[in-house]
Amino acid sequence: MAETKAEMLEEVSESAIPGMVKKLRESFRSGKTREKSFRIQQLKNLLRMLDEKEDEITEAGHRDLRKKKQDMVFNEFLNTKGEIIDAINNLDEWMKPEHVKKDLANIINTLCIQRDPLGVVCVFSAWNYPVVLLLQPLAGAIAAGNTVLLKPSDLAIHTSNVMMKLIPQYLDKDCYMVAGGGVPLCQAVLKERFDHIIYTGSSGVGKIIMRAAAEHLTPVTLELGGKNPCVVDSSANIKVAGKRIAWGKYVNCGQTCLAPDYILCNQSIRDELVTSIKTAVKQFYGENPKESKDYSRMINARQFDRVHALLDGSGNVVLGGKSESDRDDLYIAPTIITDVKPDDTIMQDEIFGPILPIICIDNIDDAIDLINDGEKPLSLCAFTSDKSVKEKLTTRTSSGAISFNDVIVHFAVRTLPFGGVGHSGQGAYHGKFTFDTFSHKKAYYSTFTGITEPLMKIRYPPFTDGNIKTGKKLLVPKVKEGSSFLTYILLTCLAVAVIAIVLQFQ
Known part of the structure; x- marks a missing residue:
């Protein structure tokens, strides 16, 4: 179906990209983004945009993904606002030089780490x-003192268009720019x-x-997907586990990078778990989720076809399935598939849709082996009250994050890093981690030319x-063999004596 004019993606000309990047670099070199007052004012402007244009932005999200306003506010706006306010409240502390431990050779020198903005x-x-994944990194980049080129996804057409319109209204036009467009524009940006x-x-x-980044030796932070395992142990509260898994899996029609991709559980609790998930789906979305205003849709026909094809030939469908799908409406029902095997098609790549396979395992060791046979996931979650199970999963698997007795919610904790490992990404952000990602830790060393020269x-x-x-x-420290209070006192006295001598020569 042809798009109407109102549904067309607003695009920046590919030829305009070099000029935009040049202007951003000139603005950075002017030094104005280094000023703390400028950074805080831009963050406040971004916060004001979210307050004043909430209806316009949430309407765009609804048109892209059939997201209800309350869904977007809860899952995107609150996290983004929290990130911005956190940066405003803590920027003074984040920008302070970080003093480091000294050895005897540097006892009177000034040693610290300064955090410099990276640039463009x-x-x-x-x-x-499309809101939180664009504006959270932006907030951290502003806080760190950089200029920024934003490239929203061309698949979320309406959100991209509204960001193209609103960002220049609220933020400094020379320091923060938005480049809307499709694949050719992305290619131009990456040059x-x-x-x-x-x-x-x-x-x-x-x-x-x-x-593309390697051509310029540009560092990258990649937050990618993966087949996130969800282990449910026999010691778990099955009723609560089912509800939380259902929420995390089916929110945004399963299109969440942190969502549980598949479940590993023992045959003895499988049916109880399935019943619990079904009950939660009914509570969340009613007898017919298609009629629920709280259930989203697939982003486009291509993604619908990809996920819909996964319903062929794997296991036993016990909820949802192909018969309840509607391509014209981009609707795929919340689906559960049991009797899935590790080598089934549905287990080869990230699902990124509302299909939940369940694989039965005999014990936690089998679960760990199966997890480790695949790529390292962005997130691993497990429902258990067994400390030994927690210990084994924590120490014998590798993932971007690990959560026990809940799913996804660690994303909203600003004091925890959000990032992948291996195939699921590299680097991290959120809260101060975003500030650090967009900052260079510069070593600062300052000494004297008088009293220190004999040394x-x-x-x-x-x-x-x-x-x-x-x-x-x-210069060579001794291996510690237990702390010595006397040694500590002597070193402290020595430091005080040296400083006193230096001060006499000032």
């Missing part, structure tokens, strides 16, 4: 959560040199971005055995 950074966001690129999306596109003669030629002996005492 690029944010590629995903279509499944440019940035100081950092952050991308949220598929592993396939992540590889393309990483290859420095050991480094000058001609070298002698005495130089080496003194150097070892000053």
